[in-house]
Amino acid sequence: MKRYIGFLAFLLILSLTIGIAQPQKTVRLSGWAASPEETKLLKEQIADFEKANPDVKVVYEPITGDYWMRLQTMLAAGTEPDVFYMDVYQSAFYIKQNVLLPINYYMSKYKIKPEDFVPALINAFAKGKIYYGIPKDFNTLALFYNKSLFAKAGIPEPTDKWTWDDLKKAAKIITEKTGVKGLAVPADAARFIPFALANGGKILTKDEKKALIDSPEVISAAKFYTSFRKEGIGIIPSDVGAGWPGEAFGREQVAMVLEGGWMVPYLKEQFPNVKYGAVELPSGPKGRANLIFTVAYSISKRSKVADAAFRLVAYLTGAENQLRVLRSGFALPTRKALEKEITDPISLVIFKGASYGTPFKFGIKGHVVLDNISKALEQIYLAGVSEEEAFKNAAQKINTELKE
Amino acid sequence: MLLKRLILSLKSKRDGGSYWSPLFSKKFLEVLDAYLMLLPFFIIFGIFAVYSFFYAFYISFHKFNLLSSPEFVGLSNYVKLFKDPEYTGYAIPNTLKYTITVVSIQTFLSLVLAFILDQNIKFRSFFRTLYYLPSVTSSVVISLIFIWLFSRVGAINSILGLNIDWLNNPKTALWTISTVNIWSTTGTMILIFLAGLQDIPVSVYESASIDGANRWDIFWKITLPLLKPVILFVVVMGTIGCFQVFDQIYLMTRGGPLNSTLTMAYYVYDKAFGRGLEPQMGLASAAAFILGIVIFIFTLIQRRLLEGRE
Numbered sequence: 001m002k003r004y005i006g007f008l009a010f011l012l013i014l015s016l017t018i019g020i021a022q023p024q025k026t027v028r029l030s031g032w033a034a035s036p037e038e039t040k041l042l043k044e045q046i047a048d049f050e051k052a053n054p055d056v057k058v059v060y061e062p063i064t065g066d067y068w069m070r071l072q073t074m075l076a077a078g079t080e081p082d083v084f085y086m087d088v089y090q091s092a093f094y095i096k097q098n099v100l101l102p103i104n105y106y107m108s109k110y111k112i113k114p115e116d117f118v119p120a121l122i123n124a125f126a127k128g129k130i131y132y133g134i135p136k137d138f139n140t141l142a143l144f145y146n147k148s149l150f151a152k153a154g155i156p157e158p159t160d161k162w163t164w165d166d167l168k169k170a171a172k173i174i175t176e177k178t179g180v181k182g183l184a185v186p187a188d189a190a191r192f193i194p195f196a197l198a199n200g201g202k203i204l205t206k207d208e209k210k211a212l213i214d215s216p217e218v219i220s221a222a223k224f225y226t227s228f229r230k231e232g233i234g235i236i237p238s239d240v241g242a243g244w245p246g247e248a249f250g251r252e253q254v255a256m257v258l259e260g261g262w263m264v265p266y267l268k269e270q271f272p273n274v275k276y277g278a279v280e281l282p283s284g285p286k287g288r289a290n291l292i293f294t295v296a297y298s299i300s301k302r303s304k305v306a307d308a309a310f311r312l313v314a315y316l317t318g319a320e321n322q323l324r325v326l327r328s329g330f331a332l333p334t335r336k337a338l339e340k341e342i343t344d345p346i347s348l349v350i351f352k353g354a355s356y357g358t359p360f361k362f363g364i365k366g367h368v369v370l371d372n373i374s375k376a377l378e379q380i381y382l383a384g385v386s387e388e389e390a391f392k393n394a395a396q397k398i399n400t401e402l403k404e
Numbered sequence: 405m406l407l408k409r410l411i412l413s414l415k416s417k418r419d420g421g422s423y424w425s426p427l428f429s430k431k432f433l434e435v436l437d438a439y440l441m442l443l444p445f446f447i448i449f450g451i452f453a454v455y456s457f458f459y460a461f462y463i464s465f466h467k468f469n470l471l472s473s474p475e476f477v478g479l480s481n482y483v484k485l486f487k488d489p490e491y492t493g494y495a496i497p498n499t500l501k502y503t504i505t506v507v508s509i510q511t512f513l514s515l516v517l518a519f520i521l522d523q524n525i526k527f528r529s530f531f532r533t534l535y536y537l538p539s540v541t542s543s544v545v546i547s548l549i550f551i552w553l554f555s556r557v558g559a560i561n562s563i564l565g566l567n568i569d570w571l572n573n574p575k576t577a578l579w580t581i582s583t584v585n586i587w588s589t590t591g592t593m594i595l596i597f598l599a600g601l602q603d604i605p606v607s608v609y610e611s612a613s614i615d616g617a618n619r620w621d622i623f624w625k626i627t628l629p630l631l632k633p634v635i636l637f638v639v640v641m642g643t644i645g646c647f648q649v650f651d652q653i654y655l656m657t658r659g660g661p662l663n664s665t666l667t668m669a670y671y672v673y674d675k676a677f678g679r680g681l682e683p684q685m686g687l688a689s690a691a692a693f694i695l696g697i698v699i700f701i702f703t704l705i706q707r708r709l710l711e712g713r714e
Contacts, residue, residue: 068680076470093682097471238572241557367681375662382574382661 031085133296137331139260140353184245189373198284208363214395290357464689503646518597539591547655574664600634640706
């Protein structure tokens with residue numbers, strides 16, 4: 001018996017130390033898979049959070065492939081993570097489905113003030129005064145241009161003062177002089193909508209119950225947008241065998257693209273030799289317009305560790321961490337106080353876009369609205385349907401869906 | 405404990421007697437053994453086939469977006485399905501076009517190739533392996549390779565001297581996917597035909613040639629008629645496979661451009677999970693049932709025709 005006592009004591013100590021070392025709460029965090037650099041930064045931030053909060057263990061489970069499909073099935077099965085990314089155009093739907101945790105209680109408990117955030121961003125994840133997520137970063141669109149191609153064509157580089165006419169003229173000259181097409185105009189609602197807005201068009205009525213994309217303003221914007229490709233001075237990515245405009249731009253198969261801050265790390269990593277710049281989107285007949293893309297951390301309504309989950313969200317969206325993200329060039333901060341920290345020229349251009357931008361959010365069925373606009377553009381490009389017909393059909397389809 | 409007993413009973417039965425023999429008859433134990441062996445399959449089959457089947461049937465009469473609870477709507481999903489221009493105007497005609505193209509070309513091609521490979525040609529086994537290779541390659545890999553081959557800057561265009569965006573042109577996308585599928589499934593069909601060809605007794609050929617038949621006559625009057633049941637099998641299997649085409653479409657075009665590659669099977673996925681839209685599980689289940697019924701009918705026809713020959 002005696003010789004077992006030492007062993008038993010050892011077991012006791014072992015179990016005690018394990019009991020102490022083991023964190024009490026596990027918070028699962030999910031988002032779509034980002035670039036390796038971005039993932040690395042997030043993992044560092046998580047590690048720092050765990051150090052500061054020894055009672056919480058964070059499990060990061062990035063989702064590759066179809067994020068929304070996975071999230072939907074996980075929510076249906078009750079296996080969703082505690083904290084997950086929520087895109088602004090999907091937020092209204094998920095809020096309505098009652099699967100996101102209202103975080104007002106925790107916000108006041110941990111002294112996170114909504115006023116500290118850019119209103120357009122935090123309000124995109126709220127219903128009235130009830131908040132369902134804290135925006136982690138944002139982006140807008142800018143006109144990215146290839147400096148070498150502009151030099152080769154012998155024309156001055158774009159400026160923030162450019163108008164639609166300047167854009168078209170430049171695209172024409174570049175195509176003629178260099179053989180590389182001027183502008184990427186994909187069949188993508190997220191690139192077209194700023195043109196519709198800058199032409200005085202509207203996407204939805206104020207109550208978000210009816211589509212207004214069959215208005216003359218939107219249709220003439222569509223005519224302008226699609227004219228680039230029709231006149232042979234613009235491309236859609238598949239014309240040059242590219243998956244998205246950024247890829248065509250990196251391969252120097254197009255001189256200008258309408259993209260966001262995600263271009264910076266992408267080009268740095270994939271096409272480090274491309275010399276490029278970025279300016280604000282050219283202003284249209286009715287002034288400037290832009291889209292604000294933002295993603296929030298939301299917490300599952302069923303989370304059993306909501307308090308710890310909120311602490312993680314508060315930490316990741318805190319001033320210190322947003323500054324780290326900004327410094328690494330991935331995205332812009334959502335906190336007002338950090339505006340003065342934005343110093344590099346491209347980030348400034350992206351930031352300025354927010355001052356006249358509209359959140360990328362189009363009602364409870366925002367995805368239906370965007371999907372039908374993209375399809376309308378596709379019909380114009382690929383089936384030769386007239387702009388009027390394509391957008392009238394799209395408006396009709398959206399309206400039928402909105403009535404349901 | 406129970407498991408231990410069962411294992412013991414199995415062991416002891418092998419030795420002639422049984423641990424449980426005082427309790428149960430030998431016959432019962434034998435049946436029990438059989439079911440025990442089948443159990444893992446039954447559990448999986450039960451959950452993923454039987455339960456899912458009935459649940460999908462139930463859901464097809466409901467409005468269900470996965471997040472809120474199902475709401476009974478009667479037959480309206482089926483009504484909506486046949487009123488949806490995407491389904492009646494694209495999914496059904498596309499599936500028919502696709503099936504007719506793929507099945508006819510693939511049957512003809514594999515029959516001809518199988519006939520050639522059945523002759524005494526050089527490098528016969530090399531060619532047999534070569535043709536079968538696509539069938540054992542993952543459809544994901546095949547799709548990715550063909551995306552490159554058929555891209556605007558891809559090999560097909562540069563060989564043919566064309567400038568067609570095969571997969572992004574509504575006029576060519578479906579034919580491109582048909583080509584991919586013909587290429588990848590012909591190997592399997594060749595294999596089936598080869599087996600059928602070897603089944604034909606040599607004596608029949610011999611007596612035909614003694615009677616003075618030439619090779620052409622032999623092919624038309626002997627090989628083809630004797631191969632009829634195999635041809636039928638290939639056609640029916642091909643048809644069923646074509647109705648279910650999903651992976652190539654998911655990987656290569658996602659039903660686009662302009663719904664030109666939207667098929668009945670992809671429609672089910674698109675309504676359930678596609679494009680980040682709100683899931684329409686009811687509609688998707690209804691579409692799945694219609695597809696299931698169509699395939700069921702074809703299977704019945706196949707069985708009838710195959711039974712008829714015996």
